[in-house]
Amino acid sequence: MSHESVDPGTSSQVGAGRLRAIQVGLLGIGTVGGGTFAVLARNREEIRRRAGRAICIATVADRDTARAAQVVAASGVDAAITADAWSVVQDPAIDIVVELIGGYTIARELVLAAIAAGKHVVTANKALLAKHGNEIFAAARAAGVMVAYEAAVGGGIPIIKALREGLAANRIEWIAGIINGTSNFILSEMRDKGLAFETVLREAQALGYAEADPTFDIEGIDAAHKLTLLSAIAFGTPIEFDRAHVEGISNLDALDIRYAAEFGYRIKLLGITRRTPAGLELRVHPTLISERRLIANVEGVMNAVLVKGDAVGSTLYCGAGAGAEPTASAVIADLIDVARTLSADPEHRVPHLAFQAESITAVPILPMADVHTSCYLRMRVLDRPGVLADIARALADQGVSIEAMVQKEPGVGEASVDIIMLTHPTIERSVDAAITLIEALPAVQGRVTRLRREPLL
């Protein structure tokens, strides 16, 4: 399959130029693959004007060849179709392999095979890179090929490029991101409409914003995959997904969203990574953010990443974090980047993980008990004298000080009330100990709800 079959008009212009068309093998033509195919076809002239050469999908590999044929036909351009991804990664005519299959197993094998065959790789697979990125980047380095993954974090937002290149002058201090659109949609709907988690999850599934098995999205795993990549390229460390603290939103009570709002806060599922003298923080959890902060107002399926650098200060990047064409936008930007590096010697390229491989240094990742956070605590207590004093004593004994507190009036006929406290920043092990003490008090009913609060300054 030569580029002529994709776009005769473009190919003749390229023939008049200096650079041959780039031949791409596309593995997987589902949602993002279909978007990539469609955008490359629709904007081929715009892309050629920028890249100085055509970028053509020569071959599409998908188990569902009928669906692949349909997508290709709908785009009005031509490409070979095969069910055999292995033939694509070994095809001598292919310059770049785009992996959009997902998952850890076959995707890993195909990516490693493509690298071994000297192909450059573009992937949107955050799970693969979070789990096997160190191995994949080492193989790519040994083979002298690029592995580009802008689409793996933040969909179409060029956040990897911003961190790796745009902010390369900075010592990065921290990153905080809304990097899972599904959970942000659910939280926005819970707040807007006062609905329960389960109700909104079903709505999100009906709208196609959540998958049939939503675990990765709602339990924070997808956000942790992405955060792990951001952390490595921000701080020049290996990828250490297994060390991330991960909490999702499935246990979040609509009540806490309402109480947080009374204090002027919104709750977002944030991925946070921060450099501290003792080590790195790497954590995903529901977080209270002042509603006056821009990122607190990023609603629905939108993503946003806030980066604090020592020179630039805070910069914020927002946009669609998922979807066929936003993700395709990032995949194709990577294709153009890789096309430009084809002739460059590897030592002049932007390193895979932003830092030169020999400069990557492991930094300890702090256990959550060693992280300093401000907390939101909610507890249900019997409405009788002395309870508040006991709770305040438990907190004080652990060195946890209270910044704000509200005690709700009991409902009609109710004997217990909600107490909500915001604490000053404290090491988490002290809060853990205080919560244990509070939950042991006879007047305290059930568990204490603890959420974290971040100033993001």
Place this chain on the structure above:
Amino acid sequence: MSHESVDPGTSSQVGAGRLRAIQVGLLGIGTVGGGTFAVLARNREEIRRRAGRAICIATVADRDTARAAQVVAASGVDAAITADAWSVVQDPAIDIVVELIGGYTIARELVLAAIAAGKHVVTANKALLAKHGNEIFAAARAAGVMVAYEAAVGGGIPIIKALREGLAANRIEWIAGIINGTSNFILSEMRDKGLAFETVLREAQALGYAEADPTFDIEGIDAAHKLTLLSAIAFGTPIEFDRAHVEGISNLDALDIRYAAEFGYRIKLLGITRRTPAGLELRVHPTLISERRLIANVEGVMNAVLVKGDAVGSTLYCGAGAGAEPTASAVIADLIDVARTLSADPEHRVPHLAFQAESITAVPILPMADVHTSCYLRMRVLDRPGVLADIARALADQGVSIEAMVQKEPGVGEASVDIIMLTHPTIERSVDAAITLIEALPAVQGRVTRLRREPLL
């Protein structure tokens, strides 16, 4: 001046590596130059870990050699100091010239001389590029050198990189940006505190946010310089600053900020460029934006650029738009980028204006009268029967339809009232004609105030 004098520790590591240190000549060590020097010194190890080689300022040229010596000494590293910028641009030991002098004249001559001497150039000079960019980029192309200018737009926000590379898959539809921090600070303060323009301008000058001669900032000229560059790289057109429609904020009445708020809008000085079938819009003016939009909530000296691409949808980039270290962050990111391209052949580089030079195509820029906008109209009228009917008739005759209207009650003892109208989108020449008719009505006092309103969807 060799890199050894800058950082012996780094140089020995570089000696052990493969790439020699990059030698930079810095022209101008005022605010941004001083910041660049300081950040390069402070983060030299972080930068070397990313770039794979040291980046050293070998020589600083500034008329004020005493100030230069002070800045250099404060950074704890060494550099030669000269009052003669011409010697720097011709020094064979220099790889990259950083131009931070500002202005159109000497800066232009020095940049052209550096290019002629085969140096790559990094500049933060938006005025220079908006006026002479076509000439400078043509010279750079002929000489096979790079001219990088991330710092020219949006301070430390990597917006040029996002547009040129991160969004390269997209057909850009429009860009709207808060790209002048001084005017955004003034507008934020006017709204927050209900103060008059002149009062806040004096405050901004006292705080160092506005210059003694604030014309470029408050009259929209600086924003138009930046917008012109964004427009060229978004649409693949030449730089045409002289065709921009430019209105500043110096005539903005605090009353209109208040009335706009009553309708749910904030007023921002926006630079807007948009692709339409008839040509390009290229305009800077105060703009009403719904307060529910994220960009409407970007306050103070912060900048924000909203980009709409056909594949990615809307993406937003926010951060400090000026200041010593934020701007230095962008200058140094450019230095790292250019360092990486030193060995690349020019046709593989990212083109200066995002599109390949031979693909740049002039597109007509629409005169403001041909642009479609929604308007905010305020007029003061005698409070007597029939006036509103006459005004409505004038608008209807020109095909301008009203989306919302408020008529204020007259003040005690006053015979006239304010009428505020929001119009549906109409071609501006029709609004111009309607305003002429309205101002001719006997019951209408003074001029009609017209502001534009943008949905940014």
